[in-house]
Amino acid sequence: MPCQHLQELFDLCKKHDLHIAGRDAVKIVCRQCEQQEVCPSSLTDGEQVITEIRQPMASRTTDTKTVSGDS
Secondary structure (H helix, E strand, O other): OOOHHHHHHHHHHHHOOOOEOOOOOOEEEEOOOOEEEEOOHHHEOOOOOOOOOOOOHHHHOOOOOOOOOOO
16 A cells, blocks of 8 residues: 555546556655555556657747837
8 A cells, every 4th residue: 555645646647647658667666654656557558658749738829029110
């Protein structure tokens, strides 16, 4: 059973649909409680790594700059 801190992390990942992808098992360590847990399978995507990095919505919009008539 994970400690309270690790459980909060796992719950946060589920809430925001965050997943971990990789070939090896990932161990999450809580230094406060000195406990470690293998990342739950519900939070892993195996080797399915998204190759295209998505940009935040704010950076997708184009900046429109006002050009003054003073040259």
